[in-house]
Amino acid sequence: AQSVTQLGSHVSVSEGALVLLRCNYSSSVPPYLFWYVQYPNQGLQLLLKYTSAATLVKGINGFEAEFKKSETSFHLTKPSAHMSDAAEYFCAVSFYNNNDMRFGAGTRLTVKP
């Protein structure tokens, strides 16, 4: 069955530092992969998604992620963290004919001044 694993439930970085949030997927067929962000007291908002086009995907707020089939990974990065990036980030996987999106457990990002 398809699933995603997010390594690290909590990541802390300094403002201006590189952000790296890790996501690995498990799938026997080509997946579609998503990163969502959740700010306090809000629902989830799409950051970016991979749907079998370019392997390097650029999203909103300066985030990007690279699909690496050989590593079954879809890590999220941002070159320079901003205080407003503090939130919970979720990686998710789905498939072509399937509404059944599976989410990871989430990674809470803290940004220190």
Next chain:
Amino acid sequence: ETGVTQTPRHLVMGMTNKKSLKCEQHLGHNAMYWYKQSAKKPLELMFVYNFKEQTENNSVPSRFSPECPNSSHLFLHLHTLQPEDSALYLCASSQGTSGGAGTDTQYFGPGTRLTVL
């Protein structure tokens, strides 16, 4: 109103109460979803409706009963809940297609924080 709205935002209920959660989407979408978000656990997909037809029911207890009267509205009827059902309940919608639905972006509401006493 724009996007996906959910009411109420907070709900406290006893185990013998009956209540309903409401979700409305203003995006012209055809698929709607209920998720349960508990602390320290991945989001759990509960129900999916595609063109008003229920297409997924991920082994959800019968004390949760969904209703989708039209493509814009989704309800979750609650009765005889347990304290472990306390969680944030999120509604989402997506374009919904007969094929290729997996590529759809899901748009989420702010959620209803449910506490069962």
